Amino acid sequence: MTIRPLLAPFLGLGLLLGAPAVLAATPGAFTATYNVSQGGEPTGVATVTLHPAGNGEWVYSKNVKSTGGLAAMLGASLAESSRFRWKGDVPEAVSYDYQLQTGIKNKQRRMTVDWARKQVTVDEGKGPQTYPASPGMVERNTTSLALGLALRDGKQQIALPVAVRQQVQTQSFKVTGKETVKVPAGSFKAERIDRTDAERGFSAWYAPTRYPVPVKLSQHDGGDIVMEMVSYRQQ
Template sequence: MTMRPLLATLLALSLWLGTATAATTPSAFTATYKVSRGGSPMGTATISLHDDGNGQWTYRKAVKGTGGLAALLGASVDETSRFRWKGELPEAISYDYKLQTGIKDKQRHLRVDWNTHQVHVEGNKGSETYPARPGIVERNTLPLALGVALRDGQQQVALAVAVRQKVETQRFKVAGTEAIQVPAGSFQAKRVDRTDADRGFSAWYAPARYPLPVKLSQHDGGELTMELVSYTPQ
């Protein structure tokens, strides 16, 4: 093979590899969920993923109270994450949490300084600084990281999660396949449970279709359930 065909072959291979790598991470989307607590309607959630075009992505979850006490208080939660893909992990850059009600507001701001490998957290309870770890995610992008891992066939997943005071390893396991009915349709979904903590967390995924769960149940702090209503690629 002469130099010109060889260079052309290498260029084609590199382009194919770049396409293959890009295809392993989710594209931009908007998803909506209905939210309930203890079986009673509580609100709606909108989750979106946006490519910022500079190697960074924005992942946002906005929950608005539309029923019960949440509606009465005008409650809303806004969580915005910025991250970069590190392999197939949404590696954290920042995370902002804001809870607003008629009687109480709560905020938390998390920043990762990758130059110094430090995580800085500020919130209502003060500030914390602790060492970062490569590939860390945070609470908002955790379901997205799980969805990508399940799509790749993983049955057990360990994630380094930046919380208020440290990076902790959270472990999850596929418990089986269950029939799930949600507003978006019927699914034979993989049920994922957290295995390293007593606090109840279960999520049901259809990983061949969506990078997010079709249903999520959180028992810590109340019976909170989210069910997929719609998913729109952008």
């Protein structure tokens, strides 16, 4: 077993939780917590926050602490922070910081977007790389928020421009059914959405008329990881 499978879902997605109320055009500030399990065994807790940063920008941060398995033995932790601006109801990327720490390995990534020059710069400590930016692009930490808002707007198939390491990649998602989902925060009649452009075993369940984010997420790439909503506090 390696540290990567235990933290795999956090490498690709950022989760947000909304309050069970009528949604505004964009969600407000909040703090949320999540349980994370692998193969049915508890492995971690995630704390997610969204707050305004001034000048029309927002910051979405996720901090994950491992509580079980090898990741906990190694003292693993993951921190992601995204700064973005709203373009309609899309969280258009401004910057993204990623840091993974374990007892044996540290990894970091810094992404910035120069919208005046329409250029993305990515630096992982080995020198910066650049590529063209795309209007309305998100990054992996804010992808689930963009999906939730698209579902709220009634979309059944969604194509998102996502800034990754070396390019802006179009990722495709589709609503594949409706299911009742039970998580620590309650029982929800949810829409299931799956990624369709890659065999990554990603599924998420949304209650889009109540929340702009998943109530549950399952990812099989790198291990059978499940994330479930536990609590939400609006600020």
